[in-house]
Amino acid sequence: MISPEQHPSPEPEYMNAFSDTIDGKKVELFLLRNDNGMEVALSNYGAAIVSIRVPDKNGKIEDVTLSYDNLSDLRAGKSYFGCIVGRFANRIGGAQFTLDGVTYNVPKNDGNNALHGGVNSIDKQVWKARKMNDAIRFTIDIPDGENGYPGTMKVTVVYSLKADNSLVIDYTATTDQPTVVNLTNHVYFNLSGDPSRTILNHEVAIRSSQFTPVDSTLIPTGELKAVKGTPFDFSASKPIGRDINMDDQQLVFGKGYDHNFVLDKRNPSEAAVVVVEPVSGRKMEVFTTQPGVQFYTGNFLNGTEKGRGVSYAYRTGFCLETQQFPDAPNKSQFPSPVLRPGEKWVGQTIYRFSIQ
Ligand code: GLA
Numbered sequence: 076m077i078s079p080e081q082h083p084s085p086e087p088e089y090m091n092a093f094s095d096t097i098d099g100k101k102v103e104l105f106l107l108r109n110d111n112g113m114e115v116a117l118s119n120y121g122a123a124i125v126s127i128r129v130p131d132k133n134g135k136i137e138d139v140t141l142s143y144d145n146l147s148d149l150r151a152g153k154s155y156f157g158c159i160v161g162r163f164a165n166r167i168g169g170a171q172f173t174l175d176g177v178t179y180n181v182p183k184n185d186g187n188n189a190l191h192g193g194v195n196s197i198d199k200q201v202w203k204a205r206k207m208n209d210a211i212r213f214t215i216d217i218p219d220g221e222n223g224y225p226g227t228m229k230v231t232v233v234y235s236l237k238a239d240n241s242l243v244i245d246y247t248a249t250t251d252q253p254t255v256v257n258l259t260n261h262v263y264f265n266l267s268g269d270p271s272r273t274i275l276n277h278e279v280a281i282r283s284s285q286f287t288p289v290d291s292t293l294i295p296t297g298e299l300k301a302v303k304g305t306p307f308d309f310s311a312s313k314p315i316g317r318d319i320n321m322d323d324q325q326l327v328f329g330k331g332y333d334h335n336f337v338l339d340k341r342n343p344s345e346a347a348v349v350v351v352e353p354v355s356g357r358k359m360e361v362f363t364t365q366p367g368v369q370f371y372t373g374n375f376l377n378g379t380e381k382g383r384g385v386s387y388a389y390r391t392g393f394c395l396e397t398q399q400f401p402d403a404p405n406k407s408q409f410p411s412p413v414l415r416p417g418e419k420w421v422g423q424t425i426y427r428f429s430i431q
Pocket of ligand 1: 153154155165190293333369371375394396
């Protein structure tokens with residue numbers, strides 16, 4: 076068993092554990108490193124972040140993600156650790172939407188709803204990979220009709236690691252028929268570096284005055300609700316655990332936080348979300364061009380996913396999935412997720428690490 080402290084560093088053995096050939100396609104691990112000792116491991120299976128290793132306040136370098144030890148666990152995973160989800164991340168109510176008068180039915184893989192692009196979507200496929208200077212570029216073509224969605228969609232995701240400890244994720248998508256798009260990364264963070272601890276002590280600030288309340292199946296009602304006076308108010312930094320167990324119907328529906336926050340208009344150089352883990356001193360800032368962020372507190376983790384010598388338990392990781400709003404294809408009042416031929420969908424999200 077590997078203890079959290081001994082999380083496999085990218086030695087040949089670790090690289091081999093993530094190398095294989097699937098359906099004739101080569102799968103490998105790619106590493107990005109900078110001069111501060113920060114290191115990001117990426118797989119072209121699911122275009123996934125496999126680990127992010129950053130120093131704490133004492134210079135100790137640890138993985139701050141929930142991660143697997145090998146490719147077979149990544150393949151078998153059910154919680155979307157680190158991977159790119161699409162073509163429509165998050166939920167579509169009733170697994171159905173109408174675009175230009177045509178109704179599309181997509182797989183119901185979350186009760187009566189569609190979740191994260193369907194079954195064996197791009198999170199469970201081998202992407203093409205190209206190494207660049209400080210970056211890795213992953214590309215995939217989603218065929219017309221795959222998982223019921225219209226249009227061949229060409230998707231590019233570029234991960235770059237910068238000298239200031241920013242992991243930059245650039246997304247582009249094009250299509251040959253009108254379709255809907257919502258691409259995000261589903262990495263789970265635990266900035267303590269010890270994934271046997273919950274994330275409830277992490278202090279979070281979100282530049283958001285409104286969130287999109289949901290029904291009991293986590294489909295937005297369509298309302299934009301002010302966070303003020305609710306447990307969803309993160310306008311001033313507070314520990315995740317402060318209000319998470321309050322008697323609040325939205326928290327009951329989400330089993331905790333599992334909601335889309337509407338990001339306030341702000342200067343692009345201002346972080347949309349800031350997270351600090353007080354014991355390690357690690358700080359993470361999230362910058363994004365996307366209109367929303369799904370703040371998910373690992374409420375479905377139940378110990379079945381394993382890695383780093385740990386069974387990942389309830390609320391031991393959190394996600395900040397920058398995104399279009401859930402069920403946007405059925406909610407004309409939400410920012411439009413429609414992509415048409417000749418248009419290019421572009422998105423950028425940055426996770427920047429430092430010490431506080
Ligand atoms: C998203 C959803 C959650 C859950 C996770 C995966 O964050 O909003 O409800 O489905 O993905 O477990």
